[in-house]
Amino acid sequence: MTVLSHMGNPKHDQPVLRIRVRCYRTTPKGRANASLKPTQPQEPGHSGSSMGEQITVMGICGTFGHDSANGHLLEMGLAACEAAGAKTVVWDNDETPLPLVGAPGSWEDPNVKAFQDMAEGADAFLLSSPEYHGTMSGVMKNQLDWVYFKHVGDKVWAVMSTLGGQSNSNTLNHMRLSARWLHGHVIPEQLAVAKVKDAFDDDGSFVDEEMQERLEKLATSLVTTTEKLR
Ligand SMILES: Cc1cc2nc3c(=O)[nH]c(=O)nc-3n(C[C@H](O)[C@H](O)[C@H](O)COP(=O)(O)O)c2cc1C
Numbered sequence: 254m255t256v257l258s259h260m261g262n263p264k265h266d267q268p269v270l271r272i273r274v275r276c277y278r279t280t281p282k283g284r285a286n287a288s289l290k291p292t293q294p295q296e297p298g299h300s301g302s303s304m305g306e307q308i309t310v311m312g313i314c315g316t317f318g319h320d321s322a323n324g325h326l327l328e329m330g331l332a333a334c335e336a337a338g339a340k341t342v343v344w345d346n347d348e349t350p351l352p353l354v355g356a357p358g359s360w361e362d363p364n365v366k367a368f369q370d371m372a373e374g375a376d377a378f379l380l381s382s383p384e385y386h387g388t389m390s391g392v393m394k395n396q397l398d399w400v401y402f403k404h405v406g407d408k409v410w411a412v413m414s415t416l417g418g419q420s421n422s423n424t425l426n427h428m429r430l431s432a433r434w435l436h437g438h439v440i441p442e443q444l445a446v447a448k449v450k451d452a453f454d455d456d457g458s459f460v461d462e463e464m465q466e467r468l469e470k471l472a473t474s475l476v477t478t479t480e481k482l483r
Pocket of ligand 1: 323384385386415418419449
């Protein structure tokens with residue numbers, strides 16, 4: 254269930270995406286590019302945008318549906334990336350699930366190739382995962398296991414997490430480690446949303462306004478760092 258509106262926020266020049274959520278369902282109007290394919294057709298061997306082109310940020314969600322808390326956070330982060338000037342794409346594990354790495358038939362699964370193509374066409378990655386038993390979800394790790402240097406190496410990453418309990422950096426650090434092993438440049442800004450059941454208002458915005466500011470700083474850093482490194 255999604256009701257969206259762009260409401261002015263006196264603290265910011267950019268309109269802030271407000272999402273009315275009952276179960277965190279999100280298809281923000283501001284993210285028309287959220288599709289299973291890169292927004293621009295990519296030539297074979299193409300890796301990211303060329304000089305001067307708008308950069309593309311790919312969202313990777315730590316659960317199957319985006320109607321989860323971390324999925325909602327991801328959508329908010331991608332909306333903030335768009336406000337900072339990027340295009341965005343996001344993989345939908347509900348519609349196009351990825352097999353577990355090594356499962357029978359997994360190496361030939363067409364979803365895997367499509368996922369890798371989307372990653373190869375992106376310039377930057379925004380990760381959002383729930384913390385499960387002190388680390389990222391299996392869904393997140395499996396997605397990271399399906400990409401290699403040639404798809405994601407030398408690109409810019411940002412990490413976010415949601416937690417049922419107190420804030421900590423376990424999941425963020427573990428995702429940083431995986432991204433580093435993929436030769437990614439992870440920006441220093443990060444966001445952990447603790448006690449997530451109480452973190453969002455009925456309209457989907459953060460209860461704590463400072464969290465929105467941190468999210469926007471993270472998104473701006475992801476976009477500008479990517480532009481500088483391109
Ligand atoms: C299997 C499992 C393990 C969990 N482990 C933790 C944990 O170690 N620390 C914590 O703060 N919350 C833990 N939680 C709570 C989740 O982090 C929380 O429900 C999640 O961030 C909500 O986001 P989601 O709706 O995207 O799943 C766990 C939840 C599940 C289902």
